[in-house]
Amino acid sequence: MELPFAESWRIKMVEPIKKSTREEREQWMKEADYNLFQLRSEQVYIDCLTDSGTGAMSDRQWAAVMMGDESYAGSTSFFHLKETINKITGFEYVIPTHQGRAAENVLFSHLVKAGSIVPGNSHFDTTKGHIESRKATALDCTIDEAKDTQLEIPFKGNVDPKKLEKALAEHHENVPFIIVTITNNTAGGQPVSMQNLREVRAIADKYGKRVVLDSARFAENAYFIKTREEGYADKTIKEIALEMFSLADGMTMSAKKDGIVNMGGFIATRHEDWYEGAKRFCIPFEGYLTYGGMNGRDMEALAVGLDENTEFDNLETRIHQVEFLAGLLDEYGIPYQRPVGGHAIFVDADKVLTKVPKEEFPAQTLAIELYLEAGVRGCEIGYILADRDPVTRENRFGGLDLLRLCIARRVYTDNHMRVIAAALKNVFDRRNEITRGVEIVWETELMRHFTVKLKKLF
Numbered sequence: 214m215e216l217p218f219a220e221s222w223r224i225k226m227v228e229p230i231k232k233s234t235r236e237e238r239e240q241w242m243k244e245a246d247y248n249l250f251q252l253r254s255e256q257v258y259i260d261c262l263t264d265s266g267t268g269a270m271s272d273r274q275w276a277a278v279m280m281g282d283e284s285y286a287g288s289t290s291f292f293h294l295k296e297t298i299n300k301i302t303g304f305e306y307v308i309p310t311h312q313g314r315a316a317e318n319v320l321f322s323h324l325v326k327a328g329s330i331v332p333g334n335s336h337f338d339t340t341k342g343h344i345e346s347r348k349a350t351a352l353d354c355t356i357d358e359a360k361d362t363q364l365e366i367p368f369k370g371n372v373d374p375k376k377l378e379k380a381l382a383e384h385h386e387n388v389p390f391i392i393v394t395i396t397n398n399t400a401g402g403q404p405v406s407m408q409n410l411r412e413v414r415a416i417a418d419k420y421g422k423r424v425v426l427d428s429a430r431f432a433e434n435a436y437f438i439k440t441r442e443e444g445y446a447d448k449t450i451k452e453i454a455l456e457m458f459s460l461a462d463g464m465t466m467s468a469k470k471d472g473i474v475n476m477g478g479f480i481a482t483r484h485e486d487w488y489e490g491a492k493r494f495c496i497p498f499e500g501y502l503t504y505g506g507m508n509g510r511d512m513e514a515l516a517v518g519l520d521e522n523t524e525f526d527n528l529e530t531r532i533h534q535v536e537f538l539a540g541l542l543d544e545y546g547i548p549y550q551r552p553v554g555g556h557a558i559f560v561d562a563d564k565v566l567t568k569v570p571k572e573e574f575p576a577q578t579l580a581i582e583l584y585l586e587a588g589v590r591g592c593e594i595g596y597i598l599a600d601r602d603p604v605t606r607e608n609r610f611g612g613l614d615l616l617r618l619c620i621a622r623r624v625y626t627d628n629h630m631r632v633i634a635a636a637l638k639n640v641f642d643r644r645n646e647i648t649r650g651v652e653i654v655w656e657t658e659l660m661r662h663f664t665v666k667l668k669k670l671f
C-alpha cells in the first residue's frame with residue numbers, strides 16, 4: 214500500500230482555539246456591524262482572514278529569537294540576516310524594514326516620481342498605493358487568461374510580454390523599473406514561470422530598464438516552477454530561487470509571508486546606486502540601516518525562516534494543504550478560481566449566491582454566512598474592497614466578487630481544512646434560499662473594507 218502524504222513537521226507547542234454557538238456568532242457579527250475585520254480573534258474558530266504574519270515559527274526560529282542582538286548599530290543579527298539574503302537571492306545590498314509596504318515606501322521614495330509609469334503583472338494594493346500616492350501609474354500587464362476564473366493553466370500570474378513591450382515602447386522615458394509580483398497575489402496567488410521572468414528580463418534589457426521582484430511569496434513561486442515547469446524538477450528550491458533573482462535587479466519583501474515571521478520585511482538589490490538612494494529614506498522612515506524597523510531577535514528568526522521555507526519539504530506540506538482544501542471543494546462542486554494558487558482559495562461568490570443582487574454584495578454575504586455557520590473567518594475580495602469610482606462615486610461592480618480563504622503557514626491541520634470545506638458546503642447547499650445580502654450604512658472614502666459598517670438584509 215502506498216503511504217499517504219503527511220506533514221513534514223510534528224507539533225511541539227499548541228494554542229487552544231474555541232468553538233462557539235450560532236447564537237453567539239450572530240450576536241458578535243451584529244456587534245461587529247457585519248464586518249469580519251471588526252471581530253475579536255477569540256470570536257473566530259478557524260481564521261482564514263490572511264496568511265500575512267499568521268504563520269507558526271519553528272523550534273529553530275524560536276531558538277534564534279534568544280540569540281537576537283539588540284545593538285542599535287552593527288547588530289550581529291543584521292549580518293546573519295544579510296548573509297542569508299545574499300545566499301538565497303544573490304543580492305548584495307540589504308535594507309531591513311518593518312514590513313513589505315515599508316520596503317515599498319523606502320525604495321519607491323527613491324525611484325518613483327510624479328508621472329512615472331510602473332508596469333508589471335498585477336500590483337498588490339499597497340504597491341499600487343505607494344505608486345499612485347506619488348502621482349504615478351501602476352500599469353497592469355498581466356496575461357488576459359488570469360481573468361478567466363475557470364481556465365486551468367500552470368502559470369496564470371505571468372506578465373504578458375506583448376503588453377509589457379507596448380508599455381515600454383510608449384512610455385520608456387517615464388518607466389523607473391518594471392515590477393513582477395511572485396506569486397501574483399491579486400490574480401489569486403498564481404505563479405510566474407521562469408520562462409516569463411526571462412522574457413521580462415529581455416524586454417527590460419532592450420529598453421535599459423531594471424526589474425524589481427515583489428517577492429512576498431517567492432518560495433511558493435519557486436515550488437510551482439519546480440513542480441510545473443519543464444527542466445526544473447531536479448533542481449532544489451534554493452537553486453530555483455537564485456535563478457529567479459538572477460533575472461532581476463532588486464526585490465521588496467514582506468517577510469510576513471514566505472519569511473514565516475510575524476512581522477518584518479526588507480529591500481535587497483545588486484546595485485549600489487539603488488542602495489545609496491534607498492538608504493536616505495530608510496533612516497527617517499524606518500530607523501538605522503542595521504535594524505530598519507526590526508528587532509534583532511526578529512531578524513534572527515527571519516534568517517532561519519528564509520532558510521527553512523526555501524526547502525522543498527516545507528513548501529510541499531504547505532501547498533499540499535491548500536490543494537487538499539481545493540480538492541474537497543471540487544468534490545462538493547463549489548466554484549473557485551482555478552487552478553488553486555499557493556496561499557489561498559478564492560471562492561467565486563457571484564456563482565454561488567446567484568440570487569443576491571450585486572448591489573447587496575454577494576461575497577461579503579457569503580463571508581458572513583460562513584462565519585455564522587462555523588466560526589470560519591474569510592475575507593471579501595470583491596465589490597466592497599473595490600471602493601467607489603473616485604469621479605462618479607458609484608460602486609465598482611466591474612471586477613470579480615470573491616471570498617478569499619487564506620491558509621496560514623504551519624498553523625492548521627487537514628482536519629481544520631475539512632471543517633472549512635464542510636461549513637462552506639452547508640452554506641452552498643442552501644444557496645438558493647439566500648436571496649438578500651447587506652447594505653452599507655457607513656463607509657470611508659478609501660479602503661472602506663477595513664471599517665465599513667453594514668446592515669443585514671436577510
Ligand SMILES: *Cc1c(COP(=O)(O)O)cnc(C)c1O
Binds near residue numbers: 265394466467468478
Ligand atoms: C503582503 C504583501 C505586500 C505588503 O506587505 P506587508 O508586509 O503587508 O506590508 C506587498 N506585496 C505583496 C505581493 C504582498 O502579498
